Amino acid sequence: MNITRVADASDGAHTGIATYHLLTGCHPAKADISSDSDFDRHVLASIVAAAAMEAEPIFDKVGLSSDELAALLEQNFPSIRIEDEKLLLHCKRDESDEVAMVRDLLFAQRSTEGDTGRWLAAMIARRAIEPNHLWEDLGLRDRGELARLLRRHFAPLAARNINNMRWKRFFYRILCEDDGLVICTMPVCTQCTDFNLCFGDESGQSRMAERRRDALLQAPAPVTAGGWTS
Known part of the structure; x- marks a missing residue:
């Protein structure tokens, strides 16, 4: 099965859940x-699962090269064996200038060492160009998880969002301010007609939430999906 579809299902939400379950062994x-290490694995699995719900190769959708994605899986989900040939082609990261700018901003503001923060800088930047709230396109369960992620791995940057601006808007605001540009001429945010675009509610249902409360994920044994097996 092609790795671009980790589970062959018409229901995208179920595809994401199946991918997350394959990686972690549990429902999202x-x-x-509770621990930082468990949280990191949850975040990484969520981003990969969200990408699996879409059409392009997963490494394109998560903002990593195929080698980086393979290393991420090996380091964090060692029970997964990579069998899909596309992850063995050493495909380079393909990113736009916009994605690269956000990635560089995050990378420069890392507060943790090691591969995880580096991978997350690229992954968050790539998912930030998707159309939904950032926490949704990262596959997270709510905005609070995104705030925790940014405070943990990119603390200096997160600390600058003192007014709780929407994170994607905040990233671009910081990029402009750091370049000496002015993106808003209003002296007070509450007087601005675009206030809700910057500070509006970001609640909603997780993209991987089950659509029927009584439909429980039944993981087949053995599990095989998109070139990965456990």
């Missing part, structure tokens, strides 16, 4: 994120 709603 039941993930234990």
Whole structure:
């Protein structure tokens, strides 16, 4: 099965859940994120699962090269064996100037060492160009998880969002300010007609939430999906 579709299902939400379950062994709603390491694995699995719901190759949708994605899976989900030939072609990261700017901003503001922060800078930047709220396109369960992610791995940048601006708007505001540009001429945000675009509600249902409460994920044994097996 092509790795661009980790589960062959017409229901995109179910595809994401199946991918998350394949990686972690549990349903996303039941993930234990009490420790930082568990939280990091939850975030990485969520981003990969969100990307699996879309049409392009997963490494394109998560903003990593095929080698980086393979290393991420090996380091964080060692029970997964990579069998899909597309992850073995050493495809380079393909990113636009816009994605690269956000990635560089995040990378420069890292507060943790190691591969995870580096991968997350690229992954967040790539998912930020998708159309939904950023926490949704990262596959997270709510905006609070995104705030925790940014405070943990990009603390200096997160600390600058003192007014709780929407994160994507905040990233671009910082990029403009750091370049000496003025993106808003209003002296007070509450007087601006675009206030809701910057500070509006970001609540909603997770993209991977099950659409029927009584439909529980039944993981087949053995599990095989998109060139990965556990």
